[in-house]
Amino acid sequence: MTLTATKPTTQVETLAKLYLEGKPAEISDEAIAQLSDWLMEEFQQLPLNLQFSDYMRYADAQEMFDDIERGQLWVSADSYDSTLYPNPIYGFIFQGIHDYDHYLSDTDFSLEGEIATYNFTAKRVPSLEIQKILYSEIVLRSAAYLYLGHAAPPKIVFP
Template sequence: MTITSEHATAAQVQALARLYFETNPAQISGETIVELCDWLMSEFQSLPLNLEFSDYERYSNETEMFADIEQEHLWVSADSYDSSIYPNPIYGFIFQALHDYDHYLTDSDFSLKGEITSYNAIAKRAPSLEIQKILYSEIVLRSAAYLDQGQAPSPKIVFP
């Protein structure tokens, strides 16, 4: 049997999802959480979009989202950023908006490859390795778990 990129991608999704599901939540210091929140807020201040919170609006694909972004608008769904790491839900809202905007800037879809591309863009701007690890868990590992299961997994930050 010849392994195709489709098989390799499916195997990658499963392996990364397994890391997410089988790893215990990480212990993150208060200093790192403060650093993360300060960095998210500074990134947010340069975001050129009108953000709107919604309990119901969710983009089906990147084409819909990119069309809104081109109009300087972005819906941010409440179920996209439910994470206990943030001391205030606004930081999860900001994180999701930044992540979605990175999809737009990198012209990347919601596949594993697209999530990795989006992660690479934001990781280059992250102020520390600890923040990069949090972003990897939130973007790559959690997305792989979603792709593997077909539904959003329980949120957690893991450092496999």
């Protein structure tokens, strides 16, 4: 008998596979409306000028923090999913809120940083259903990105 060493599964891999192998969740119209309302309320409180870009991506969290301290934040069109929302602007708003929460929680773009940012954001949402959506969007999708080295096709999964 020959034994072969197996590489231990990392947290990134485990969470990425939950996302990549998960079936898209069915989300009620009521939950989407509640999420959209919450996003708009949060957006109205942002003390930033969000800038849309087709290509701008921050190299690291500090570069983004520097822009935020100048009162602006670039949001890249390829950073968010607009298929969930009734209007693509909500995906843009979500990404802006998420990135600002990185700043407020002083977290980077590592998996640990994404989990901490999710926890920071989840405390403010109006329901468990919205927390689950955000967990998929923030933690699981980020893990898939880190695992693959590029963005995975957008979807919401409830593992």
